[in-house]
Amino acid sequence: MNALIKLKSTLDGRLHVLGHKGSTRVSIYTCGITPYDSSHIGHARTILIFDVLRRLLKSAGLDVLYIQNFTDVDDKIINRASKEGVEAKDIADRYIAEYFRDFDSLNILRADVYTRATEYIDDIRSMIRGLIERGSAYARDTGVYYDISSFEGYGKLSKVRPEALRAGARVESKDDKDDPADFALWKLYDSGPRYESEWGRGRPGWHIECSAMILKNIGETVDIHGGGEDLIFPHHENEIAQSEAFTGKPLARIWMHVGLLNLKNEKMSKSLRNTIPVRSFIDQYGPNTLRMLLLSSQYRNQLEYSEETIAKAKSRWRIIEEALYITRREIDSGNKLNNDLTESLQRHLERAKMHLMNDLNTPIALGECVLVAEGINSLYSRGLMAKGSTVLLDGFRKLTDIFGFKLPDLSESEIKSIEDMITKRNLLRKVGNYEEADRIRYELATKKIELLDFKGRTYWKKVEWMP
DSSP: OOSOEEEEOTTTOOEEEESOTTOOEEEEEEOOOOOSSOOBHHHHHHHHHHHHHHHHHHHTTOEEEEEEEEOOSOHHHHHHHHHHTSOHHHHHHHHHHHHHHHHHHTTOOOOSEEEEGGGGHHHHHHHHHHHHHTTSEEEETTEEEEOGGGOTTTTTTTOOOHHHHHTTSSOOOSSOOSSTTOEEEEEEOSSSSOBOOTTOSEEEOHHHHHHHHHHHHTOSOEEEEEEEGGGIIIIIHHHHHHHHHHHSSOSEEEEEEEOOEEETTEEOOTTTTOOOBHHHHHHHHOHHHHHHHHTSSOTTSOEEEOHHHHHHHHHHHHHHHHHHHHHHHHHHHTOOOOOTTTHHHHHHHHHHHHHHHBTOOHHHHHHHHHHHHHHHHHHHHTTOGGGSOHHHHHHHHHHHHHHTOOOOOOOHHHHHHHHHHHHHHHHHHHTTOHHHHHHHHHHHHHTTEEEEEETTEEEEEEOSSOO
């Protein structure tokens, strides 16, 4: 790709260029999950958007450093551990392991570094110490608090002003803070996981964790900092205040926030008990259908989860799925083909790339990708693929790689079992035993194996769901 990748920053609303001349490295920090329960598809939307961005940047030849955190010390984790009679670490470990199981199934690239707040306690204490020395924080009997009046730019990301907080917005209570709008950097506790400090035994505040982890792993300024739009305030606003007070440098060049996934016009969240676990969706519809669904709206916009959006995602994935199987067969065949029938399809490929590079416009890019898939399927069904283009097929495969679509991997024994059943079915058809042949086809269908009898040959594919 020769064009430049542009992203709109939440902070200033302007498009910023990545991959400009002389800059080949891009650092990304994403706020991940608090591992106290199963991850749901609202979480998946944020993680998936950054997965596609990372794939796009890599395809453009950029060197990407991608870091994602786990907030593994939190009241929700501690409360669940207490309820189950186990240690907080056991809860965090359990749901982090489940996270990897689910998101590996979704073909999410593993981060270069996964950070856990409990592994950065020394760095967190050091940063708090520095903020106190700079006059940006103060210690009281209940902990250490950040003085938002000391930071002139407070509210620049969220546009939330301190006056609004003091009037009753989302603030911490029952603390001996100088100002009700100030937020905790370190809280003292009598129970639960606690760490020693000069201010007393306690735990770090939520916001300081990410600031310390960015500083330790990336430096004073990260190229892209992101997460769900529900993190803009207070989390990211408070990160800016404490980090920029500590370093004197911008925390992030680009702030990137992903719109919420809604169910019946309500945010999908564990607190509302309206979540759909990642594993449940994948088991029912498959990982690629979930990718198609979550990429169907521009990342900054909210997305409504409904039967209609699921049906559209299923239909569009079937089109791309068929084309990917055709692409796999044709590329593996080693055919040397020409471009006579595929110039218009290649233009759709180029437009898809262009829309991805323009603030990651996945819905329009996906529309172009579906048009290419329809063209490939049409050429193949008419027996014209031999007049197609290996350049087109390779370009289509690379585009679907950026979207993260992936056909299932089957073991050699699974493939042999399927092909043996197909051989038996075709022999039965030759001798007129169609009833038994149909029984084998049905048995394969229960394993989500779909057959296509085409010009004297039977092709098969492992599909995500049977129509």
